[in-house]
Amino acid sequence: MHSKSLYSRCELCERRCRVDRTAGRVGFCHSLDTMRVTRAALHFWEEPIISGTRGSGTIFFSGCSLGCVYCQNARISRSAVGEEYSPERLAEDMLRLERIGAHNINFVTPTHFAPGITEAIRLARHNGLSIPTVYNTGSYDTVDTVRSLEGLIDVYLPDLKYYRPESAEKLSYAKDYPLVARAAIAEMVRQRPEPVIEEGIMRSGVIVRVLLLPSHLAEAKLSVKYLYDTYGSNIYLSLMNQYTPMPGMTSPLDRKVTHAEYSELVDYAERIGVVNAFIQEDGTQSESFIPDFKL
Ligand code: SF4
Known part of the structure; x- marks a missing residue:
């Protein structure tokens, strides 16, 4: 199917809004068919095999198909802000990021613009892009x-994000998220079944992020166990403690994760045999790790 037509009865994520985004309609993600980018720059705070020493060429899109209540980028995820990007402009920016030293091109919250992104990657590859591409997603993507x-x-x-449908419904209005995300991740691992790391940078593979939420330790453990039982060391895990409560959050989401909660998650992962994992230092809970977006 031509990439443009995928927007005309949109089923890019499991919301399956089936709206015609080419005709001025928007669905849950608040986005028409023209990509909107809020930031395209080197970024140094991803996992070390993504950021490396020179930074990841990170491209942030506005709009989002999940809408988590605790979203730390709500300014850009809940509306169509940012500059309009054609696939040609996106391809040019990818090449620019490679020229200034990026180890990779990292598409953040890409699901609702997947057709435009694939077109841009083809163009950029045709014009000489040689670094890896990274798809940085909340995992509500359809398998297609x-x-x-x-x-x-x-x-x-x-x-x-969640193991339990109840949490997914309450926090992201998506009761089916656990099943959807597991299916999406399975397809990702099918495509990239083993990690390939060269000179400290991942060239191919899958890294699954588990963000520990306050008072959700048991659920995070279930996610870690599921991932390790299913994929063993064929994927990397990234155990994240950087949850930052935004204004207006109510208990238990109105606080940061404690050192004890996070340590218990890391100890648990070690105990069940996980070896390919990234953990975070306490300092990463600062709000300063939320990038400054150009709106
Ligand atoms: S990408 Fe947007 S319009 Fe398409 S199904 Fe998902 S939320 Fe709906």
Whole structure:
């Protein structure tokens, strides 16, 4: 199917709004069919095999198909802000980021613009892009959307936000998220079944992020166990403690994760045999790690 037509009855994520985004309609993600970018710059705060020493060429899109109540980037995820980007302009920016030293091109919250992104990657590759591409997603992608990326995305960086449907419904209005995300991740691992790391940078593979939320330790453990039981050391895990409560959050989301909660998650992962994992230092809970977006 031509990439443009994928917007005309949109089913890029499991919301399956089926709106015609080419005709001025928007669905849950608040986005028309023209990509909107809020920031395209080197970024140094991803996992070390993504950021390396020179930074990841990170491209942030506005709009989001999940809408988590605790979103730390709500300024850009809940509206169509940012500059309009054609696939040609996106391809040019990818090449610019490679020229200034980026280890990779890292698409953040890309699901609702997947057709435009695939077109841009083809153009950029045709014009000489040689660094890996990274798909940095909340994992509410349909399996068909992930399939459309085959051969174009080198590294998948998905979240596994929830294990329990009740949490997914309450916090992201998506009761089916656990099943949807597991299916999306399975397709990612099918495409990139083993990690390939060269000179400290991931060239191909899957890194799944588990963000520990306050008072959700048991659920995070279930996610870690599921991922390790299913994929062993064929994927990397990234255990994240950087949750930052935004104004207006109510208990238990109105506080940061404690050192004890996070240590217990890391100890648990070690105990069950996880070896390919990234953990964070306490300092990463600062709000300063939320990038400054150009709106
Ligand atoms: S990408 Fe947006 S319009 Fe398309 S199904 Fe998802 S939320 Fe709906």
